[in-house]
Amino acid sequence: MENEKVNCESDKLLLLQMEQGNKAAFNKLYNKYWDWAYSRAFARLGNSSQTEDVVQNVFVKIWLRRENPISNFQAYLHVAIRNQVFKVIAKEKKKCPFIDNIQNFQEAGLLADRGILWEEFHKEYQSHVEQLPPKRQKIFRLRFHEDLTTKEISSALGVSRKTVQNQLGKAISQLRVSFSHLFSFIGLIGLW
Missing domain, CATH: 1.10.1740.10 (RNA polymerase sigma factor, region 2, helix turn helix motif)
Structure with missing residues (x-):
């Protein structure tokens, strides 16, 4: 006391x-x-x-x-x-509802009867990611494929953290638009 x-x-x-x-x-x-x-x-x-x-x-x-x-x-x-x-x-x-949907779909893809749909989705996903501008694509892959923090990415690429956050936001928005039709389809066939 x-x-x-x-x-x-x-x-x-x-x-x-x-x-x-x-x-x-x-x-x-x-x-x-x-x-x-x-x-x-x-x-x-x-x-x-x-x-x-x-x-x-x-x-x-x-x-x-x-x-x-x-x-x-x-x-x-x-x-x-x-x-x-x-x-x-x-x-x-x-920030990341799009990524959550991808992860949920990936888990659903582990079931045998949905494997073919998962492969098709994964191909389309990779195609859309590859269409991102090179710098944005690199930042997106470092964050969501290699699970680096925005701080680690900014340090590795020599850019500001704000730049990393802006590029991630733009990448997610761009991919969300690209995949909006696909998520509607996935919902209709009951994969989630």
């Missing part, structure tokens, strides 16, 4: 110093709470790269908004991490 009170008092002093632009105070809070914040985010995301991004973004926002008083840093950090995690999860759900 005494230790919690001392901890809270030291946080308040560090927060006050941070509000005045003291980077050392911010760094102390960052070092003190990084592991705690990381474990909270990782428990929900299960992806270390995404978790690092979430925690880093939250701390960047805290520094950028340092003039705004925070009375309880741990509670504030908890809510900020939770909200950022929800944003990541919502964005992921919006």
Whole structure:
């Protein structure tokens, strides 16, 4: 109990110093709470790269908004991490429904009576992926065939992470349009 009170008092002093632009105070809070914040985010995301991004973004926002008083840093950090995690999860759900459909179809293709349909679908899928512009195709394959993160792809190709995300979005949109008729057909024949 005494230790919690001392901890809270030291946080308040560090927060006050941070509000005045003291980077050392911010760094102390960052070092003190990084592991705690990381474990909270990782428990929900299960992806270390995404978790690092979430925690880093939250701390960047805290520094950028340092003039705004925070009375309880741990509670504030908890809510900020939770909200950022929800944003990541919502964005992921919006981003890849096309890929989820492909994976579901692939699982359905494992059944013997659907093997021929799976082969036809796979050929058409490969054909459409090969029609993507070369850079977009490479990014798409690295992300969805080799399961690299956007951070890993940007590093490997020497492009910004935003470029990777934009190219993935365009690739998915292009393929979604190409396959819209096929997914309607798959639904009609009951493969899902």
